Amino acid sequence: MHNTNNTRVLLNAYKWPPISKKIIKAVIKHLKNGSLGEYEEDTGPLVNFEKKFAKYIGSKYALLCSSGTSALFSAYFSIRLQPGDEVLVPAFTFVATVSPLLFFGVKIVFVECEEGNGNIDPTDLAKKISQKTKAVVITHNGGIPVDIDPILKLKDKFSFFLIEDCARALGSEYKHERVGKFGDVSCFSFQEKKVVFGGEGGIALTSDRGIYERMVLLGHYFRSKTKTHLSLSKNVIFSATSLGLNFSIHPLSAIIANESFNFLESTISNRAHSYKEFKSALLKRRVKSIKLTRIPNYCTKISHYHYVTKYNSSILPMISKKVFVSELRKRGVDARITDHKPLYRFPLFQKEGKLMFGRLGNNCTQPSPSYGTPSDRFFDSMIVFPPITKKGIIQEYVKIISEVEKNLHAYHKDF
Numbered sequence: 456m457h458n459t460n461n462t463r464v465l466l467n468a469y470k471w472p473p474i475s476k477k478i479i480k481a482v483i484k485h486l487k488n489g490s491l492g493e494y495e496e497d498t499g500p501l502v503n504f505e506k507k508f509a510k511y512i513g514s515k516y517a518l519l520c521s522s523g524t525s526a527l528f529s530a531y532f533s534i535r536l537q538p539g540d541e542v543l544v545p546a547f548t549f550v551a552t553v554s555p556l557l558f559f560g561v562k563i564v565f566v567e568c569e570e571g572n573g574n575i576d577p578t579d580l581a582k583k584i585s586q587k588t589k590a591v592v593i594t595h596n597g598g599i600p601v602d603i604d605p606i607l608k609l610k611d612k613f614s615f616f617l618i619e620d621c622a623r624a625l626g627s628e629y630k631h632e633r634v635g636k637f638g639d640v641s642c643f644s645f646q647e648k649k650v651v652f653g654g655e656g657g658i659a660l661t662s663d664r665g666i667y668e669r670m671v672l673l674g675h676y677f678r679s680k681t682k683t684h685l686s687l688s689k690n691v692i693f694s695a696t697s698l699g700l701n702f703s704i705h706p707l708s709a710i711i712a713n714e715s716f717n718f719l720e721s722t723i724s725n726r727a728h729s730y731k732e733f734k735s736a737l738l739k740r741r742v743k744s745i746k747l748t749r750i751p752n753y754c755t756k757i758s759h760y761h762y763v764t765k766y767n768s769s770i771l772p773m774i775s776k777k778v779f780v781s782e783l784r785k786r787g788v789d790a791r792i793t794d795h796k797p798l799y800r801f802p803l804f805q806k807e808g809k810l811m812f813g814r815l816g817n818n819c820t821q822p823s824p825s826y827g828t829p830s831d832r833f834f835d836s837m838i839v840f841p842p843i844t845k846k847g848i849i850q851e852y853v854k855i856i857s858e859v860e861k862n863l864h865a866y867h868k869d870f
């Protein structure tokens with residue numbers, strides 16, 4: 456019999472976001488200033504946060520947005536995508552990496568993932584790239600950077616725009632450089648599960664003045680009024696109306712994100728420490744049913760979004776991943792199965808999606824491949840664990856995982 460109290464404690468051990476006293480104080484201070492907006496001026500906490508964030512990544516310009524999704528939408532608008540342009544995207548990523556592209560009528564080409572860690576596979580990318588490729592989108596999944604060098608070599612040869620979706624990898628480094636520095640535009644999210652959180656919110660970064668101004672023009676009409684953000688003459692004529700959309704972040708979200716940004720480095724290092732503990736505990740207890748995903752040597756720093764493992768079905772051939780996870784959860788281990796399957800498996804990217812987007816959708820999808828792709832296999836085996844840092848929990852989790860594996864193995868042999 457399991458102790459149900461202990462099970463509950465274990466299952467609820469991961470709490471995020473941490474709302475500290477400093478965050479509460481910053482919000483109250485902002486409210487006491489008697490204004491919720493800050494759009495008419497070029498100074499103040501929001502602009503300072505943008506500057507701080509841009510400096511951290513190593514970009515010239517940063518633009519706070521209402522979400523990571525609106526940051527990505529702005530990025531796609533900024534590079535002047537035209538209907539029929541080809542855009543290569545990861546098949547295995549969060550829906551919002553790709554869904555904004557549906558509004559531009561571009562031809563979306565899915566690229567398979569590396570089976571080691573689910574990131575875009577540069578070899579498959581090289582096969583699918585062509586002179587028609589206008590942009591390539593990459594996502595640093597789960598905090599593990601994509602292998603950038605081969606992609607930059609392709610960029611030199613084919614000169615496409617590179618868009619980085621860094622929503623799950625703020626602070627991760629590829630060969631000692633922070634992700635977000637490599638793309639023509641890079642986007643981050645401050646949704647509440649992220650390392651830096653604001654409830655909702657996002658930010659788009661670029662070092663190209665023209666790209667920055669197009670992003671401001673698209674969705675920040677109050678700001679473009681200031682003119683300080685629009686200097687190129689072709690843009691200044693729109694300063695009264697911009698292009699008419701409002702993608703600006705809620706100031707309170709920005710205040711919270713700014714405050715949580717102050718403890719980003721300690722969040723990253725606590726998670727790295729507990730990930731290491733997870734890895735060595737799995738090794739020590741000789742757990743074989745799950746394996747942590749591969750972390751390549753080029754990753755010099757990882758900002759873990761969650762701990763991604765793969766279920767090794769050859770160890771327990773009669774036990775499905777779902778049953779295995781449910782056994783773990785019954786004992787209090789917060790193992791999770793996500794529903795983020797490869798994008799070409801969702802109706803949005805199939806013929807139903809084409810219909811919804813009408814004329815824009817004519818050219819936006821390709822037939823989905825038959826089942827059994829690298830992205831399917833990665834998704835089918837993936838089990839994730841929240842990045843728990845609470846003392847003792849990881850050890851307890853691994854102890855239970857090992858016991859469950861042994862019990863199921865014994866059951867399997869008896870069967």
Ligand SMILES: Cc1ncc(COP(=O)(O)O)c(C=O)c1O
Nearest residue numbers: 522523524549551552622644646
């Ligand atoms: C990889 C990735 N891209 C984009 C997004 C979209 O960000 P938001 O939820 O802030 O719109 C998310 C959010 O979870 C994400 O994980």
